[in-house]
Amino acid sequence: GAVVSQHPSRVICKSGTSVKIECRSLDFQATTMFWYRQFPKQSLMLMATSNEGSKATYEQGVEKDKFLINHASLTLSTLTVTSAHPEDSSFYICSARRNHDTQYFGPGTRLTVL
Amino acid sequence: RKEVEQDPGPFNVPEGATVAFNCTYSNSASQSFFWYRQDCRKEPKLLMSVYSSGNEDGRFTAQLNRASQYISLLIRDSKLSDSATYLCVAGNTPLVFGKGTRLSVIA
Secondary structure, eight states: OOOEEEEOSEEEEOTTOOEEEEEEESSSOOSEEEEEEEOTTOOOEEEEEEETTSOOEEOTTOOTTTEEEEEEETTEEEEEEOSOOGGGOEEEEEEEEEETTEEEEOOOEEEEEO | OOOEEEOOOOEEEETTOOEEEEEEEOOTTOOEEEEEEEOTTSOEEEEEEOOTTOEEETTEEEEEETTTTEEEEEEOSOOGGGOEEEEEEEESSSEEEOOOEEEEEEO
């Protein structure tokens, strides 16, 4: 299957700081990448759809100024959690669409905000 | 947002058992259907696509009923390593994930 990497895998930060998460498609070009968040024992919740070269599309209830997404190339999308707070602690997972609608997921980033 | 509903379980089955998971989706315009597997604290991994004609991959069989908007997954001869959460997925772009059905295979 296709390979998607995500970095860092785990981050602990203080409240008020910003955290950047990178998502890369390693063996294919992805015009569309997706960012999800998953709280314990909950389903994946789509946060935003990231399209290369254009602005991301955010889901209802997701603050675009707090979760900054940049998709500058066909293999890289970044999510920056700005002014993180403890309630932002979660498992953030990106995925990249390879063809049709098959999505391949990165290994996820576990964010803990103290 | 259109939903994908599935029984959260858990399903606790002995090794060698056959187990079936079902899910329903509400968006009749959905064109793509998948089953993903997610292990604890890991990312989801694609298990198989689901086609109207039904498809089989080893011990796993997936079925789609568009009229009833219903997707199923059958696992035969369950292994301990099958223990995981199985996510039903339907939609177009973006995909919509169910909350998952938890399976525990017991020795």
